[in-house]
Amino acid sequence: MAIRVVTGIVGIALAAFIIQTGGVVYSAAVLLLMLIGWHEYAKAFSSFGKPLAYFSGMLAMLSFWACAWKGNADEFMALSTFWILWTLLQAVFFHRSFSVEQACYSVAGIVYLGFSFSHLILLRFFDTGEMMSTPVGNMDAGCAWLWIALIGTWASDSFAYFAGCTMGHVKLCEAISPKKTVEGLIGGVVGTMASVAALGYALSLPIVYMAVLGFFIALVATVGDLVESAMKRYTGIKDSGNIIPGHGGVWDRFDSVLFVVPFVYYFVQVFTFLNR
Structure with missing residues (x-):
């Protein structure tokens, strides 16, 4: 419990500094959270025996972050469509090692984490x-x-x-x-x-x-x-x-x-x- 409390206090202080600083510091912190979040999500399904489209997900997180940071809705829509369709297509191109089920889990994570974390940027710079x-x-x-x-x-x-x-x-x-x-x-x-x-x-x-x-x-x-x-x-x-x-x-x-x-x-x- 002591570790949890200390970590919480340090975390709140660090979050306050990053949020109030804004700019590149805040955006870089959100990108780091996005990438770690995707890594943890992919790791969970990998331990379940369903490895995901790991690198596609990483690149999707990066591209969503960039679009949110630049505030470009058209590019966000275009890149979202590309990464979702490309991830699904991998179930065809690599069907011997990557199933439709894995593709669907991957798409779910890309949308769930990528879209949601991007709103941390959109809200901060609203x-x-x-x-x-x-x-x-x-x-x-x-x-x-x-x-x-x-x-x-x-x-x-x-x-x-x-x-x-x-x-x-x-x-x-x-x-x-x-x-x-x-x-x-x-x-x-x-x-x-x-x-x-x-x-x-x-x-x-x-x-x-x-x-x-x-x-x-x-x-x-x-x-x-x-x-x-x-x-x-x-x-x-x-x-x-x-x-x-x-x-x-x-x-x-x-x-x-x-x-x-x-x-x-x-x-x-x-x-x-x-x-x-």
Whole structure:
């Protein structure tokens, strides 16, 4: 537990530095997370006896990152189409050693990890043309919304954990994640709504909008956690890696974020449109 706490504190401090610095430092950090996440995903299926299109996936991550960094939707669509079709075609060209099943697992991982991690770039550099006033000084809108997404995810995880430990009895999805409870989910929803609403107040954003966002963040974060749990259970692994002491791998740590950040990104699009 001590290692987990220390790693968590160091991780939060490092994340704060990288997020606030932005620019190339932030983008390079996201690329590293994408590549490690894909490596862990591919390793999980390889241990299951289903080696994936590893190098195609690595190149796909790199190309998605570049498109998100440059903000080019047309190139993103073109490269996404290419890598998906090329991965499927490998089941034809290399059919003796690479099955359709392996191709489908590969495509699923490329879309799941590549698209989701790319939204960490898209959200951080989302530009509304104005700065947001925060208790720690002015901050560009994309940076503020990224913090809302991350803090909301952490709040969901923390409140769900404590509510589940103290009051949890009814299993939420025992076949996939035996420790998750309905009471934990409710605690996570209530805690996240309060946390995100408080952030909204601090940032002078409509509290009702933010409470609604908190409600959905808690649900989406839980779904993201369950999706990774289902994949780990399917492949027979406990943790995706051990790169983060006490926390497992990158995929373990970002399972909820991979769902929450894209959701928040499109919530911001709607929110910005409604408030013009």
